[in-house]
Amino acid sequence: MLHVAEAARVSVATVSAYINGTTTVSQELSGRIEQAIREIGYKRNAIARSLKLGTTRTIGLTVPHITNPFFTDVVSVIQQAFDRAGYAVMLCCTDEDLNNQDEQIRLLLDRMVDGLIIARVGDGAYLKETVERANVPVVLVDREVDGVDSDRVVLDNHQAVFEAITYLLELGHRRIGYITGAFNITPMRDRMTGYHEALLNAGVAFDQSLVRSGDLHEADGYTAAMQLLSLHDRPTAIFSANNPMVVGAMKAIRDLGLSCPEDVSVICFDDFPWADVFNPQLTTIAQPVQAIGEQTASLLLDRLNGNREAPSRRLVLKGRLMVRNSCRPVQALTSVPTVVAASST
Incomplete structure (x- = not known):
């Protein structure tokens, strides 16, 4: 110097x-x-400067899947917000693995990040303890943790799915297959509740055989759709709880020699850039990713700028049903005999 x-x-x-x-x-x-x-x-010397000032100007961010377009878009918005504020962002992808999440959060805290943004996975017991002991502000995004008193930004998943299933019911569908992720994360539980409530509201009995669960990957959607469409009384519509699984579901429909929407209508949670270039164009639930990312960054920046003692805040945003042409009235569906599951190639 x-x-x-x-x-x-x-x-x-x-x-x-x-x-x-x-x-x-x-x-x-x-x-x-x-x-x-x-x-x-x-x-x-960034390390010496950090020790002197007591800040690294760095934020830790963990997401379950960086390949999921929803998380990719949210990360991009958060990154831009912190770039403008003069912070670097350290990104970790947990791949829905609880042990990975725990290790990565420890790593981020060891690196003396000034704050954490977490889209959590698995059981929240360790995460609850970590959040309570961490000497940095924490914002949860997309997924909540029961009992954790922290700022969070979430979607009204229940209402979004209620509206999507109601749309299918209004088209005359009564056998609606549902492909979900594990119920140990709050969005999956809330989305299933929306499915249940929409059926109940229409006087349609819940049928457990129409529900299949996976790990939110494309292969899980493929397997689930194969099983659903091989039922003796197969569903006339399928709802996928995220977009990677809907890609697998569409491949299963193709491999079984069926067509969407002629033989089966399809809706998925999360809009994505190529949803409207699919054939057919997919009807989706669009999350306000720009607002989710901006609000998440805003909450953490507010804490970093000195507002540490204010009560925790819970921001709930609304999804939007993007009606395209992957759904049609049930009476217009082609009458097709029950198919036998083809082997995957």
């Missing part, structure tokens, strides 16, 4: 103030210091 000060013809204290942002440095002096830094090749 002394060499920079000498080259810029300023004091070491002025260079320190500029680099650490502790006091305002005039535009003229800032320009001279930056030029000296470039000429000398001075490297800022």
Whole structure:
């Protein structure tokens, strides 16, 4: 730092103030210091600066699936928000593995991140303890943890699925297959509740044989749709609880020699860029990913800027049914005999 000060013809204290942002440095002096830094090749010691200031200007972010377009879009919005605020984001993908999540959160805390954003997986017992003991603010996104007193941003999953299933019921469908993820995460539980309530509201009995669960991957959607469409009294419509599984479901429909929507109508949770270039264009539930990402970043930045003692906040956003052409009235469906599951290739 002394060499920079000498080259810029300023004091070491002025260079320190500029680099650490502790006091305002005039535009003229800032320009001279930056030029000296470039000429000398001075490297800022981020670790030393963090120890001195007690902040790393870094945020930890964990998501279950970076390949899921929903999480990809939310991460992008969060990243942009923290870029503007002068923070770096350390991203970890847990792949829906509880042990991975626990290890990654420990790693992020060891790296002295200033705050955490978590889309959690699995049982919330360890995470509850971690959030309570962490000496940094935490915001939960998409998925809540029972008993955790933390800021969170979630969707009204119950209402979104209620509206989607009601739409199918209004088209005359009564046997609606439902492909879900594990119920140890709150969105899956809330979405199933919406499915139940829509059926009840229409006077349609719940049939457990129409429900299949998986791990939210494309292969799970394929297997589930194969099973549903091989039933003696197969469903006339299928609802998928996320978009990777709907891709698998559409492949199963194709492999069984069926057509959508001629033989089976399809709706999925989460809109994605290529939903309207599918053939047919997929009817989906669109989450407001821009608002989810912005609100999540805003809550954490508010805590980082000093609002640490305010009560926790729960922001609930609304989904939107995007009606395209993957659904049709049940009376218009082609009469097709029950199919026998083909082997996967």
